Amino acid sequence: MNLAIIGTGKIVSESLYAIQSIENINLKAIYARKHSEEKGISFAKKYSIDTVYTDYDELLNNSEIDTVYIGLINSVHYEYAKKALENNKHVILEKPFTGTYEQACELVDIAINKKLFILEAITVLHSQIFKEMKSNLHKLGKIKAMLCNYSQYSSRYDNYLKGIVEPAFNPDLYGGALLDINIYNIHYCVGLLGQPRKSTYFANRGFNGVDTSGTIVLEYDGFSAVCTGAKDSDSPSFISIQGENGYMCIQGKPNVPQKLTMVLVDKNSTPQKDAAGALKRAINTIEFESDTKKHRMVDEFKNFVDIIDNNRSKEAKKLMDESLEVMKVVG
Numbered sequence: 001m002n003l004a005i006i007g008t009g010k011i012v013s014e015s016l017y018a019i020q021s022i023e024n025i026n027l028k029a030i031y032a033r034k035h036s037e038e039k040g041i042s043f044a045k046k047y048s049i050d051t052v053y054t055d056y057d058e059l060l061n062n063s064e065i066d067t068v069y070i071g072l073i074n075s076v077h078y079e080y081a082k083k084a085l086e087n088n089k090h091v092i093l094e095k096p097f098t099g100t101y102e103q104a105c106e107l108v109d110i111a112i113n114k115k116l117f118i119l120e121a122i123t124v125l126h127s128q129i130f131k132e133m134k135s136n137l138h139k140l141g142k143i144k145a146m147l148c149n150y151s152q153y154s155s156r157y158d159n160y161l162k163g164i165v166e167p168a169f170n171p172d173l174y175g176g177a178l179l180d181i182n183i184y185n186i187h188y189c190v191g192l193l194g195q196p197r198k199s200t201y202f203a204n205r206g207f208n209g210v211d212t213s214g215t216i217v218l219e220y221d222g223f224s225a226v227c228t229g230a231k232d233s234d235s236p237s238f239i240s241i242q243g244e245n246g247y248m249c250i251q252g253k254p255n256v257p258q259k260l261t262m263v264l265v266d267k268n269s270t271p272q273k274d275a276a277g278a279l280k281r282a283i284n285t286i287e288f289e290s291d292t293k294k295h296r297m298v299d300e301f302k303n304f305v306d307i308i309d310n311n312r313s314k315e316a317k318k319l320m321d322e323s324l325e326v327m328k329v330v331g
Contacts, residue, residue, distance in 0.1 A: 001305050002064050004029040004089075005049070006056070006080060007071040008039040011094055015071060015121075016047050018297035024305050028065050031056055056080070060087040067308055069121070070094060073167045074174035078103040081118060085110045090308050091118040092301075096183045096330070097323040099174035104327040108320050117316040119304055120323040122187050126300035129257035130191065132288045133241075133248060137192055139264055140243030146193065146225035148185035150254045151213070151235035160206065168231070169210050176211040178203070178330055182229025184254045188239050189218050189225045190325045196220050199329045204232065218329065246283070256296045260288040 003025055005012055019025050027049040032040030040052045053059040060068075060083065067090040070080050078098045081091045085107065097120045098104045111118040124130050137143075154160075160169045167173045168180065178201060189196070196218035203214035213230035239257075240249040246264035250257045266282040274280050307316050 001308055002026045002028045002066045004031065004053075004059055004062070004065045004068045005043070005071070006031045006059075006068050008032045008036045008043060009071060009073075012043070012071040014295070015069060015297055015301070016043060018295040019301055020047060021295070021298060022301050022305065024309060025301070029053055029059055029062060031059050056083065060084060060089060066090060067092060067304075071121075074099060074179060075167070075172070078107065081107050082110065085114060085116055085118065088114060088116065090116050092121055092304055093118060095120055095122045096174070096179040097327055099179070101324070101327040101331060104324055108324060111320070117308060117313075117320070119307065119316065119319050121297070121300060121304075122184070122323075123255055123296050123300050124184055124187055124257065125191055125319065125322065126303050127257050127296075128290050128299070129250065129260045129288060130188070132260055133188075134192060136248065136262060136286075137241070139245060139262070140241060140248065141245030142222070143193065143220075143241065143243045144223050145240075145242050146189060146218075146223070147240045148188060148225070148227040148238070148254065149229075149235060150181050150185055150237045151228065151230035151233060152181060152237070152253070153234045154231040157212070157232055160212070163207075165208060169206065169208070169212065171208060171210040176203075177213050177229040177231045178211050178216065180229070181231055182214065182216060182227055183326065183330070185227035185229060185239070186216065186218075186326050186329055187322070188254060189227065190329060191322060192241070193218075193220060193225060195325050196225065196329065201330075206232075216329075258290050258292055262286045262288075 029051045030040050030049050031053045034054050044052050068084045069092040071094045081093050084091050107118050156166045156168045168175045198219040201216045203211035206212045212232035215228045218225040237253050238251050239254050248262040264284045
């Protein structure tokens with residue numbers, strides 16, 4: 001993969017750190033806006049990036065580049081991704097995929113028509129923990145509930161309370177809790193349970209109308225998945241799915257799942273009375289742990305390299321469909 005990095009923000013810094021440990025990625029260029037050019041030059045020196053561009057069109061005219069990674073603010077995802085696809089580049093697009101479902105559909109259509117891939121950089125789908133959840137979900141039996149919470153007091157919220165509105169809290173720039181922090185929860189739900197038949201968002205709105213926190217309820221046949229995301233308050237975060245035969249859960253931030261605990265009822269055991277006199281069956285507890293020494297973005301970039309370099313269109317289609325389904329939920 002001959003990759004160009006688009007942006008110089010915090011997520012780009014993290015991605016460059018993760019990429020350095022991955023073979024078969026050639027960092028050909030980095031794009032920085034004029035006022036961030038020095039930062040782009042600094043990244044180029046640190047990570048041996050060939051060229052620094054301040055003109056996006058000029059970067060896209062570089063025929064050596066086959067893929068761009070877009071790590072810019074939410075409001076320009078659509079614009080920059082569309083231009084890259086029109087210039088015959090594969091696109092790795094930071095979450096959230098786009099601001100609207102219509103934008104997402106248009107980008108995927110362009111990619112398919114030009115035989116290109118546009119892949120959302122959403123870490124959870126590429127983690128070993130998520131794969132374990134998906135392969136073991138059937139063991140829970142009939143699903144009865146899913147609860148998700150990703151709450152993290154934003155470093156920009158104090159400024160917001162003072163009336164200083166940064167992109168993370170600007171609704172015109174697709175800021176807010178739903179598209180930022182709750183998008184991870186929704187990906188777990190859609191990735192594991194499929195498309196809900198209905199979704200309803202209950203938002204806590206700030207002075208400019210942005211959702212500083214909120215809960216979205218995804219209605220499935222016979223049960224609901226409830227996802228809370230907050231940037232204005234903190235709480236223990238978790239993912240929990242419960243069924244008639246047991247439950248599975250992740251404790252901690254959903255974007256960096258480190259341990260999965262699965263508790264299953266042993267249906268072959270003889271019920272025994274507990275201290276309160278209630279009949280209980282024996283349970284089996286199974287735990288899976290991820291490699292915590294590895295940066296959370298390593299697995300997704302390894303998968304992106306494999307998909308793009310080996311033209312794995314079926315795998316790419318699954319990921320593009322997943323992004324579309326999530327954007328359909330959030331609107």
